[in-house]
Every structure is written in structure tokens, then in C-alpha cells.
Amino acid sequence: MQTQTTLARTSTRQIAYTLLLSALGLALAPLSLPLGIAKVFPGQHFVNVLAAVLIGPWWGMAAAFVTSLARNLLGIGTPLAFPGSMIGVVIAGLVFRYARRPWLAALGEVVGSGVLGATVAALLIAPLMLHKTASVLVMIGLFLPSVLIGASLGLVVVQAVLQAGWGGDELD
DSSP: OOOHHHHHHHHHHHHHHHHHHHHHHHHHGGGOEEETTEEEOHHHHHHHHHHHHHTHHHHHHHHHHHHHHHHHHTTSOOTTHHHHHHHHHHHHHHHHHHHOOHHHHHHHHIIIIIIIIHHHIIIIIHHHHSOOOOOHHHHHHHHHHHHHHHHHHHHHHHHHHHHTTOOSTTTO
């Protein structure tokens, strides 16, 4: 059983990591590319893999939400960023939590953002918020290259982080 002090320290650390990862995502935001109705952003998928391992699925989802919201408020993102980033980090974080394999977290990001997030973006966000129609297959085609690049880079950095002795165990 964790003591109150340990819980407070863990929460403070998780909040700090969440804010740092959100800031990193926002700092990388100018690297997004406009493709059709989307602005694909490999940096978010890079950050999502880091978040999945370092802070887990729920704090990672908070970081993805903050980054997506900031990008939208600054005019450098679209509403499609929300499902694309938030679903991906939750899937990646859950996969890592149970499998403890960084490459599976990266694969979870690919499936979560590249397939599930793109599907939600095409079926719900595009018609309801952007008043556009989008094919699921087209949206997946737009999201997947970005996700593959970002998740691959995230995997490389995560492996270095874990080898350095930092890791997700004390933060989950």
C-alpha cells in the first residue's frame, strides 16, 4: 500500500511529465504537414510513444489532449488531432502496461492512431466538426505514414530512455 506522501510525489511527477510531453509536442508542432483536410504530425506520435511508456495511457491521453487543444487554438492543428492522438496513446499505453515491450507500445500507437483514430476522424470528426466527408480508407492512408514515422522515432528514443534507467515502472 502506498503512503499519502508517495502518492502525492507520484502524482506530481506524472503531472510534470505530462506537461513536459505536451510542451515537447507543441514545440514540434510546426513540423506538421497539411494533407487534404488533415494536418499530419509525426511529432505527436513520437511523443505518444514516449508518453505511453513514461506516464501510461491516462496521463498520456491528457498530454495528447493538451497538445491537440493548443495546436487547434494556435491554428496549427485541426479537430482531427484529438482522436488521432488520444486513441493512439491510450492503446499504446495499455499495451505497454501489460506487455512491457516498447516495440508493442509503438505498434499500439500505429493501430490506435493510424487505424482507430483515423476511422473516428473520418466517421465522426470530419462530418460533425469540419462539415466534410472523408473516406475511412483515405483517412487511414493520410494518417499511417505520419504515425509510422513518429512511432518509429519514439521507439528509438524510448529504448534509449529505458537503457538509461528511466522508465515507466515508477510513474504508472
